[in-house]
Amino acid sequence: MNRRLMRKVTNAVALGLSGFATAVGLFFLGAILWTLISNGIAGMSVALFTQNTPPPGSSGGILNAIYGSVVMTLIGIVIGAPIGMLAGTYLAEYGRGSRLSAIIRFVNDVLLSAPSIIIGLFIYEILVIRMGHFSALAGGVALAVIAIPVTVRTTEDMLNLVPQGMKDASTAMGAYPWRTITSIIYPAARSGIVTGLLLAVARISGETAPLLFTALNNQFWSTNLRGPMANLPVVIFQFALSPYKNWQQLAWSGALLVTVTILILSITARIAVSAGGGGKR
């Protein structure tokens, strides 16, 4: 009887703690969003989206930074996503169980956890020094290098979830592996792959560290990919730590903008995935 009671108590305590842990996690999300909204909303105005970053003391917006962030994220994902998906496909299908795959998987894990600031140093060494100046292109490539391992990992994981029976059925019909992969496995793993790509976009669109010394920053409007370009994360970083009130306000507004954009993107894609059906969920 005593033992039975002990087990029940242990159960209740453990489950209670897990509920509490969830509450803690949700509390922080709420706290962060609340801070962003209450501080950022004050700076929301037309000027924010139509003017460039100002010198200290005068008013302005973050148009150039928004443009730069979009451009560099696009460069990053356009280069990174296809490479990552193909490599993930190799690991999960063609190279499954091979020694080469084991090595590549290991290396990919290292890159995945490689601090993004290291990627920044890497691109600085191979692109910025060679070109002789900071550039938006270097920033985009740095973001691509960060997107690749994320996509490789998620693609491989998701392809591995597809039941072997489905692949066998396709192979038994006489389909070549590429046919099986593109017509059977990709659709079956679609929601997972989309989630992976989203993770990659979300990860790179807010990345700051690799842009600090690749794209640098630019106080002015610039569309030149071969020159330094403003971008939201670096602007937020510099403005938030500045002593000027109007710069700090712009940083908060920029932070709200970045976060809302990323959150809306993930939610929309999530809805699209579940509406599309055919996936894991």
Added chain:
Amino acid sequence: MNTAAASFDTRHAAKQRFREMLFKGATLCAALLVLILLGGVVLSLIHGAWPAFSHFGFGFLTREVWNPVTDEYGALAPVYGTLVTSLIAMLIAIPISFGIAIFLTELAPSWLKRPVGVAVELLAAVPSIIFGIWGLFVLAPVLQRHVQPFLIEWLGPLPLIGKLFHGPPFGIGVLTASIVLAIMVLPFISAVMRDVFETVPDVLKESGYGLGATTWEVIWKVVVPYSRTGIVGGIMLGLGRALGETMAVTFVIGNAHRISPSLLSPGTTISASIANEFTEAVGDLYTSSLVALGALLFLITFVVIAAARFMLLRLDRRALSSV
């Protein structure tokens, strides 16, 4: 079968084989590129760090000095800061992540599962710079006013751990950075844990319940052993992020190149030093020392991941042998 159909078959087959070759080649090239990337990162770091390493030798690792004026640099303080902040962050984040994953897979009623799960995933999507700005303007003042005086008063006088809580409450510092890091990595670890918990076959859990086990016993003795590989994988993911996390830490750590026993005093980490000083570094030796710090950070993450992978391999084999 007539000849026209037969020749269509061969043409069709040839086309298929060609596409097969093309697709397979593309995937292989992409996979090899991953190797090339790592090679490039390692070589470029070594190349950039060489002047510092050859100038300071082994002393670079053991010295605490960091003085751009006299051009003397040592890595001890940032390395120490990196390890300590990550360690504390993991101590906080692992239990909470485990709890969230349990809640999402085993406890939450189905109408609650999705919204809570999405909320946690959204926390993962928040960029690190947001955590930084929030940590500096919101968390640090709260800690300074309400938490740190309390820690200093109550834990400070204790014999062994007391040293960790000495000094004035700055707000920013090692402890604050650790907490921000913990909040940051928490959704990553819990998302992975939840995903692996979901792969546990219902039959296994039902057999546990059938034997009269409580929910917790099923979790601890069926779900956790079944998914331990994934659990370690999730923790690895979190630790990797914590070690190299830059922006969130840069905002709240205080950027002081010295080692203090107190968790409340400002410190620095490798990534924070690089982020703060790289663009302003004047002189080759200064820049090179910062790249050398980067090389050290890479080495540390490499060792951590290699160890984790080794554990994963052993776990895999044990799981295989028990089948």
